[in-house]
Amino acid sequence: MPTFYLTTPIYYINGKPSIGHAYTTIAADILARYHRLCGDEVFFLTGTDENSQKNVEAAQKIGRENDMQGYLDEMAGRWKATWKDLEITTDRFIRTTESDHLNAVEKFWKTVETKGDIYKGTYEGWYCKGCEAFVNEGDLVDGKCPNHLTEPARIKEDNYFFRLTAYRELLLHYIEEHPDFILPKSRRNEIVSYIKDFMTDISISRSSVKWGIAVPGDESHRIYVWFDALINYLTGVGYGTDEKQFEKWWPAQLHLVGKDIIKFHCALWPAMLLSAGLPLPKHVFAHGFFTIDGQKMSKSLGNVIDPLDVVQIYGNDVLRYFLLREIRFGEDGDYGHARLEERYDSELANELGNLVHRVCTMTEKYFGGKIPAHTPHDISVAIKTYHMGLEMFAFHDALDAIWSLVREANLLVEQKKPWVLAKEEKTEELAQTLYTLLELVRVIGVLLLPFMPKAAQTLLSKLSASPASNVTLDDLLVWGQLAPGTLITKGDPLFPRRETTT
Numbered sequence: 272m273p274t275f276y277l278t279t280p281i282y283y284i285n286g287k288p289s290i291g292h293a294y295t296t297i298a299a300d301i302l303a304r305y306h307r308l309c310g311d312e313v314f315f316l317t318g319t320d321e322n323s324q325k326n327v328e329a330a331q332k333i334g335r336e337n338d339m340q341g342y343l344d345e346m347a348g349r350w351k352a353t354w355k356d357l358e359i360t361t362d363r364f365i366r367t368t369e370s371d372h373l374n375a376v377e378k379f380w381k382t383v384e385t386k387g388d389i390y391k392g393t394y395e396g397w398y399c400k401g402c403e404a405f406v407n408e409g410d411l412v413d414g415k416c417p418n419h420l421t422e423p424a425r426i427k428e429d430n431y432f433f434r435l436t437a438y439r440e441l442l443l444h445y446i447e448e449h450p451d452f453i454l455p456k457s458r459r460n461e462i463v464s465y466i467k468d469f470m471t472d473i474s475i476s477r478s479s480v481k482w483g484i485a486v487p488g489d490e491s492h493r494i495y496v497w498f499d500a501l502i503n504y505l506t507g508v509g510y511g512t513d514e515k516q517f518e519k520w521w522p523a524q525l526h527l528v529g530k531d532i533i534k535f536h537c538a539l540w541p542a543m544l545l546s547a548g549l550p551l552p553k554h555v556f557a558h559g560f561f562t563i564d565g566q567k568m569s570k571s572l573g574n575v576i577d578p579l580d581v582v583q584i585y586g587n588d589v590l591r592y593f594l595l596r597e598i599r600f601g602e603d604g605d606y607g608h609a610r611l612e613e614r615y616d617s618e619l620a621n622e623l624g625n626l627v628h629r630v631c632t633m634t635e636k637y638f639g640g641k642i643p644a645h646t647p648h649d650i651s652v653a654i655k656t657y658h659m660g661l662e663m664f665a666f667h668d669a670l671d672a673i674w675s676l677v678r679e680a681n682l683l684v685e686q687k688k689p690w691v692l693a694k695e696e697k698t699e700e701l702a703q704t705l706y707t708l709l710e711l712v713r714v715i716g717v718l719l720l721p722f723m724p725k726a727a728q729t730l731l732s733k734l735s736a737s738p739a740s741n742v743t744l745d746d747l748l749v750w751g752q753l754a755p756g757t758l759i760t761k762g763d764p765l766f767p768r769r770e771t772t773t
């Protein structure tokens with residue numbers, strides 16, 4: 272069985288998950304569900320970055336700096352609970368304070384040290400607290416970090432360094448040879464220019480920091496949080512604890528990240544792996560950011576959206592659908608409740624929900640609720656587009672392909688007018704039309720399984736077509752699986768019309 276190992280970033284837990292974190296995690300969940308349906312063996316990793324100074328500062332604010340582990344346990348629990356409420360199907364939730372991660376980091380450090388890629392030196396330069404990163408002069412805009420709009424601190428420390436520049440040529444060569452390593456492709460140039468012109472050796476320890484993983488053999492230093500955090504992708508699948516498991520899953524097929532951390536994933540991380548003699552992940556995909564009703568999402572503006580608040584009103588399926596439909600994955604976009612409601616009304620209630628309800632109603636009315644005789648039909652274009660979309664992380668293309676079938680079915684109703692066919696007693700044409708519609712609805716339900724798992728299941732159960740657990744997507748997408756004579760169950764509309772106040 273082919274394996275598919277995918278990861279989200281591990282998140283800081285100095286606050287609760289926002290809709291931005293949910294965006295990344297939901298996208299990963301859709302891919303995980305898609306690949307499981309395709310018959311791949313999937314490992315989906317997410318988790319929490321617990322060795323960050325940001326966590327320490329958050330604990331200090333509420334007077335819990337002497338109870339760091341307790342604070343982290345509580346926050347990690349909240350994050351875990353949110354992913355559960357959002358029905359995220361992770362295979363492991365990793366915490367970087369877990370003992371197997373400490374082992375993995377130690378093993379990794381020693382491997383790289385033995386290779387000769389760690390040396391002691393003095394770091395003098397800029398450090399952005401927000402990024403938790405040493406920043407180059409060239410990264411600053413008007414002396415400020417462009418991500419945080421704050422002035423970085425000037426620091427001077429004796430640190431351990433990683434010989435990042437030793438991998439410059441190898442990295443450039445790898446990126447050249449693997450055009451799908453950095454996705455979307457539009458981001459490749461910024462990475463290449465960084466590696467060519469700006470990349471320096473990097474300090475990978477801090478002596479002024481107390482929280483974090485100690486440098487093996489030197490308790491007075493804590494490992495730089497990014498160096499430790501990136502290794503979670505190895506720990507998650509057994510590095511340092513279960514070599515068999517590790518060999519099975521590594522390298523990852525996909526690291527899904529936000530565009531602000533792509534440099535860490537496409538320069539530092541692959542260099543670390545090359546140094547440790549490990550293969551590189553197949554893809555790193557950086558998604559864009561979205562504003563909220565045109566404004567940057569920020570705590571100070573008070574417009575940070577809790578995904579659970581959205582889910583409470585509209586449900587998980589609607590949130591998942593909207594996020595991946597509204598914003599082209601990889602590009603920036605905007606999130607707004609008004610837009611969500613527009614899409615709910617026009618696409619989910621009207622186009623999809625209404626279609627399913629009408630088709631079931633007509634089947635009841637004209638065929639006593641029984642599925643009529645088989646009719647052939649060609650849906651290969653939509654299915655090909657759907658697969659290509661999901662293989663290349665273009666969720667919007669996959670959803671477009673599904674909606675092309677929704678619109679085709681609605682058009683078929685308008686053109687054939689089954690009620691006229693019934694009146695004119697054109698029974699054969701009526702049966703053919705309804706079979707085509709029912710099968711289109713079934714295929715739409717199958718294609719929606721990764722995107723809107725609950726709604727898709729409900730839809731399929733109306734047609735007595737709930738998929739067995741061992742059947743693959745390709746099998747389910749073969750046309751003509753509804754068995755004539757099977758009784759359907761109309762039930763309630765899938766996406767009921769919202770009660771509007773106007």
Ligand SMILES: [Zn+2]
Pocket residue numbers: 399400401402403416417418419420
């Ligand atoms: Zn910054």
